Amino acid sequence: MNRGNASLANLLPGALGIAAATAFLILFLSVESQAGIAALLLGGAAVVVATARFGGIARMRRSFAGDEGAMNLVVVAAALVLTGFFYEDHFTLLLVATVMIYMVAALGLTVQFGYAGVLNFAGAAFFGIGCYTAAVLTKNTALPHVLVLLAGGVMAALIGTLLLLPVLRTRGHYSAVVTIAFTLLFKTFLEVNDTLGGPQGLRVDGMNLFGWRFNDNIEIGETLEISFFANYVIGSLILLAIAFAFVRRLERSWTGLNLDAVRLDETAAACFGYNISRWKITAFTIGNFLAGLAGAIYAMMLGFIAPTNFTFGDSLILVSIVLLGGIGNPWGIAVATTIVIVLPEKLQIIQEYRFLLYASMVILILLFRPLGLLPRPLRSYVPGWQPK
Amino acid sequence: MSGTAQDLLAARSLTKRFGGLVALEGLDLEARRNEVLGLIGPNGSGKTTFFNVVTGIYAADGGEVTFGRDTITNLSAQAVYHAGIARTFQRSRLMLELSIFDNIMVGNHRRLNQGLWFNLARRGAFRQEFEDSFEQARKLVKVFDPPLADRMFEPIGGFPMIDRRRIEICRALISHPQLLLLDEPSAGMTHEETTQLMDDILEVRNTFEDLTIIIIEHEMGVIERITNRCVVLNFGRKICEGTYQEVAADPLVQEAYLGIE
Numbered sequence: 243m244n245r246g247n248a249s250l251a252n253l254l255p256g257a258l259g260i261a262a263a264t265a266f267l268i269l270f271l272s273v274e275s276q277a278g279i280a281a282l283l284l285g286g287a288a289v290v291v292a293t294a295r296f297g298g299i300a301r302m303r304r305s306f307a308g309d310e311g312a313m314n315l316v317v318v319a320a321a322l323v324l325t326g327f328f329y330e331d332h333f334t335l336l337l338v339a340t341v342m343i344y345m346v347a348a349l350g351l352t353v354q355f356g357y358a359g360v361l362n363f364a365g366a367a368f369f370g371i372g373c374y375t376a377a378v379l380t381k382n383t384a385l386p387h388v389l390v391l392l393a394g395g396v397m398a399a400l401i402g403t404l405l406l407l408p409v410l411r412t413r414g415h416y417s418a419v420v421t422i423a424f425t426l427l428f429k430t431f432l433e434v435n436d437t438l439g440g441p442q443g444l445r446v447d448g449m450n451l452f453g454w455r456f457n458d459n460i461e462i463g464e465t466l467e468i469s470f471f472a473n474y475v476i477g478s479l480i481l482l483a484i485a486f487a488f489v490r491r492l493e494r495s496w497t498g499l500n501l502d503a504v505r506l507d508e509t510a511a512a513c514f515g516y517n518i519s520r521w522k523i524t525a526f527t528i529g530n531f532l533a534g535l536a537g538a539i540y541a542m543m544l545g546f547i548a549p550t551n552f553t554f555g556d557s558l559i560l561v562s563i564v565l566l567g568g569i570g571n572p573w574g575i576a577v578a579t580t581i582v583i584v585l586p587e588k589l590q591i592i593q594e595y596r597f598l599l600y601a602s603m604v605i606l607i608l609l610f611r612p613l614g615l616l617p618r619p620l621r622s623y624v625p626g627w628q629p630k
Numbered sequence: 631m632s633g634t635a636q637d638l639l640a641a642r643s644l645t646k647r648f649g650g651l652v653a654l655e656g657l658d659l660e661a662r663r664n665e666v667l668g669l670i671g672p673n674g675s676g677k678t679t680f681f682n683v684v685t686g687i688y689a690a691d692g693g694e695v696t697f698g699r700d701t702i703t704n705l706s707a708q709a710v711y712h713a714g715i716a717r718t719f720q721r722s723r724l725m726l727e728l729s730i731f732d733n734i735m736v737g738n739h740r741r742l743n744q745g746l747w748f749n750l751a752r753r754g755a756f757r758q759e760f761e762d763s764f765e766q767a768r769k770l771v772k773v774f775d776p777p778l779a780d781r782m783f784e785p786i787g788g789f790p791m792i793d794r795r796r797i798e799i800c801r802a803l804i805s806h807p808q809l810l811l812l813d814e815p816s817a818g819m820t821h822e823e824t825t826q827l828m829d830d831i832l833e834v835r836n837t838f839e840d841l842t843i844i845i846i847e848h849e850m851g852v853i854e855r856i857t858n859r860c861v862v863l864n865f866g867r868k869i870c871e872g873t874y875q876e877v878a879a880d881p882l883v884q885e886a887y888l889g890i891e
Contacts, residue, residue, distance in 0.1 A: 488750070491749075491750050491753070492749075492750065495749035495750065495756060496735070496742045496743070496744060496749055496756075497744070497746060497749045497750070499728075499732055499735055499736065500739075500744070502732070503725060503728075506725040506726075506727070506728070507723050507725055509687065509707075509723065510719065510723040510724075510725070510736070511736065512686075512687075512706070512708060513685055513686075513687070513707045513710075513711060513716075513717060514711055514716070514736050514737050514739045514740075514801070514805075515708045515711040515712050515739045515740045516708065516739060517708060524746065620728075620729050620732075620783060620784075620785060621728075621729065621732060622783070623756075623757075623760045624757050624760060627757075629764065629768070629780075
């Protein structure tokens, strides 16, 4: 009984932090005036800095380390509360779903870059492969949409194998150059390819999961009508939860250790029997799969995709999310994606300068907090496990 | 002196060139089963090159290496490790941001289940393997330094050089290799630390039944204390071999080290 109370008390800082963050996000998303948004940003930043200064963030971290399952539930509940709050607001719900989908793609990049050290500047291209796969499959086949989602991921992973040889043969930054080239080629390929709609792009059908039609508003009784984007928020949340759990497990296994070892010292790893290529291929393929999966649901949500959605700039956004959040930390990804995606949408003054903003954020982070906003903690193979 | 049944590792006219520089020139060398062999010689005499050729980091330009009954000349680094040879590095190549346990598990690669399905889906079995490996690693670290065994989940980057060396040796030993190659384990340590580490190595030897060690070392005190036999290299060639006392008395060795004309 005492123990139960103690663990509840330990959960409190984390739960409070999540509640405060949710309240702040709700407020932030509701305010329209640019001055109000700017004021909220400054205030929010000040509160976060002050909390960190007085050890609040560390205490929240302990909550998460103490009982992960419970804290995960708190976060999911917070996301649902947020969705409920904006139940008829198309724009905000679209934004919330977009953030979640980007998180899935950024998790993919985390596996590649954060764990195995394979720098991928073609994130948007693999995301785009998922999008186009969904467009082609929903238009031309009657494939169930669960399989369309999977096909988006599989297609991205398969096309990624084209890059394997050059990525494996080159080390470090040279493999980054290979992926940059791929991003540029991908967009050009789409623009000149008429069967894929050329520069005009393609229409994509809305998602339909076992009769659950995502593009219909949800009507409850006579008066209550919930925006159909709520469906996509729920769908993306489920996808995100699965991807999150998957990446977590990957990190907490020998495989996670292998990826780290390959990133940190290839020569030493080879001297202990590591097949370097095998682990790079594993990470690269898993990452591309996640990006493609995210792309597939994104395309079905937007209903329309064009080559301009998948530029080199979009790939850079994904990379900057990973750098900003804390390389290799899934929670860092969550925070960074929210900042990077929501900020320019709300603060329209910076819309045009968003790349400038991202660039300066990344430079500042690399200078002053090279491990990111939420640095990755040491690996714990079995959460809560203590040596006897 | 040709290879006999009691030789664990034997190099025959092993040659390695870097452009015009001959790092190893027709080197013949054998390590007998269960001995501690000292590999000494001035800087640039080819000692580390020999380790790198044996462990598959460099390809030999001539000659052959046998390990037990197998020829391992120019096998990949991976294959050499799987055959049962593990090493440490002159500039300790630990993964500083990983924990002590993680670093040791890197050395345990061949004994852990690396299947993706096992790692992701069979968490119960994984947990069992994790707990077993943790116990083994802790037992091994305890031989070196009992307090270290209670700090297995701290990043190795926060520890002093002597602890890093200890962990590097644990990383090499955890998979129970038959042959351990130690590349100048005393580098970067004080005299007292070196003495401590040598005590540790001697103690480890007693806990392992079948372990042969080749050690590169500049500190002659160390060599004298822990080796059964020594091989002296100069300019990539063997100039002398025998017990420490024998090689230390050899005029060729004195010339190589002191430069007496």
